[in-house]
Each structure stands twice: as structure tokens, then as C-alpha cells.
Amino acid sequence: MNVDSELEDGAVGGWNAPVQKQTFLKLLLNNSAVAALTVVIFYLSLVITSAPMRAEDRETIERAVQLLEARGFEQEVFLLRRAATFRSSDNWLNLLVDKENAYAATNFPLGTITVYPDFFTKADDDTERAMVLLHEAQHLKGANEPEAYEFVWRSRRQLGWTTLSHGTTPTYTTIELQTREYNPQMFTCPAKLWDDCTENLETQRQAKR
Numbered sequence: 281m282n283v284d285s286e287l288e289d290g291a292v293g294g295w296n297a298p299v300q301k302q303t304f305l306k307l308l309l310n311n312s313a314v315a316a317l318t319v320v321i322f323y324l325s326l327v328i329t330s331a332p333m334r335a336e337d338r339e340t341i342e343r344a345v346q347l348l349e350a351r352g353f354e355q356e357v358f359l360l361r362r363a364a365t366f367r368s369s370d371n372w373l374n375l376l377v378d379k380e381n382a383y384a385a386t387n388f389p390l391g392t393i394t395v396y397p398d399f400f401t402k403a404d405d406d407t408e409r410a411m412v413l414l415h416e417a418q419h420l421k422g423a424n425e426p427e428a429y430e431f432v433w434r435s436r437r438q439l440g441w442t443t444l445s446h447g448t449t450p451t452y453t454t455i456e457l458q459t460r461e462y463n464p465q466m467f468t469c470p471a472k473l474w475d476d477c478t479e480n481l482e483t484q485r486q487a488k489r
């Protein structure tokens with residue numbers, strides 16, 4: 281039945297514009313309700329199939345968020361505090377996909393962030409944990425992997441996580457390698473140390489060679 285015949289049927293059957301409008305509105309509301317319910321069920325399934333954070337781990341996460349706040353990452357802090365649900369083990373969805381690192385994983389757009397043991401043990405300090413959360417916050421905004429890695433790498437100085445302060449930690453080395461893999465175009469500046477176009481103080485080091 282096409283739209284015309286529907287309208288015609290409506291006229292015969294006593295339909296009028298307000299009734300049609302009501303029916304359309306009802307259909308729209310029903311569909312919206314079904315969609316909203318589906319999202320809620322999906323979200324709950326992610327939460328139910330994963331474990332909550334322990335209180336002391338929550339405190340560690342909060343310290344890292346506070347560090348981001350002190351460094352001026354307001355948007356990210358807002359999202360991490362208002363739109364994220366932190367969990368300590370994989371939900372069913374995480375088990376189906378490859379994880380790109382062992383620190384944390386975010387389910388966009390539902391905002392569940394699974395925090396793995398490396399976040400607490402491999403990360404050297406709260407600054408490195410803040411770096412991980414800064415990355416996950418990009419996913420909360422809808423960023424893909426290259427975008428999340430690029431944002432963090434370009435934010436190193438603002439974060440206080442630089443070659444000088446953390447350049448030798450396992451986490452710094454790991455994230456640098458992953459950033460190079462995802463964003464090789466950021467490492468094409470021969471005049472900069474290690475070809476990293478985002479470095480600046482290292483020209484001095486180059487000069488000392």
C-alpha cells in the first residue's frame with residue numbers, strides 16, 4: 281500500500297489529519313522507545329558481564345582524572361566523570377574484538393571503559409595513567425585509534441609526559457611505538473630528534489651530537 285492509497289483509505293475510513301498525526305507520533309514514540317530500550321539493554325549487558333572496580337582502584341583512577349583536570353583537559357575530565365562507567369574486566373563485547381593495548385578499552389558510544397592491570401602496574405605513575413585516560417576519553421568523543429594516539433602524542437607537554445620526564449619508561453616506549461604505527465606521518469621530520477615532528481627541545485640534543 282502506497283502513501284496515496286493510505287491517505288485515501290484514511291479518508292474513507294474517517295481518518296483526518298489530527299488522527300494521522302497522532303498515529304505517526306505514536307509510531308515514532310514506539311520506535312524511539314524500542315530504540316532506547318535496546319540501547320539500555322545493550323549497555324546493561326556490558327555492565328553485567330564485567331566486574332566492577334575495587335574501591336582502591338577507583339581512587340587511583342580519580343587521582344589520574346584530577347591530574348588531567350589540573351593540566352586543563354576540561355572536556356575529557358567532564359566525559360570521564362559524567363559519561364564513563366569504569367569496569368575491571370572484559371565485557372562480552374570486548375572478548376569478541378582485538379584490543380589495541382593492555383591498559384584500557386572503551387566501548388563507544390556506551391561509555392564503558394575497561395581498565396586492565398597494566399594501567400595500575402605497568403604505568404609508571406599517575407601521569408602515565410592520566411595519559412591512558414586521555415586516550416580513552418578521545419574514544420568517548422568518538423575518535424578512532426589514529427586520532428586518539430595523535431591527540432595524546434601532541435598533548436604530551438600539556439600533560440607533563442615528555443621525553444625528558446618519562447622517555448625511558450616501558451609505557452612511554454610502548455605508546456611511542458604504537459603512535460608511530462598508527463600515525464607514521466607524524467614522524468617524518470629528519471631535523472627533529474627521532475624524526476618526531478612534535479618534538480622541540482630535542483634540536484638542542486641534535487646540536488650536541
Ligand SMILES: [Zn+2]
Nearest residue numbers: 380415425428
Ligand atoms: Zn584506543
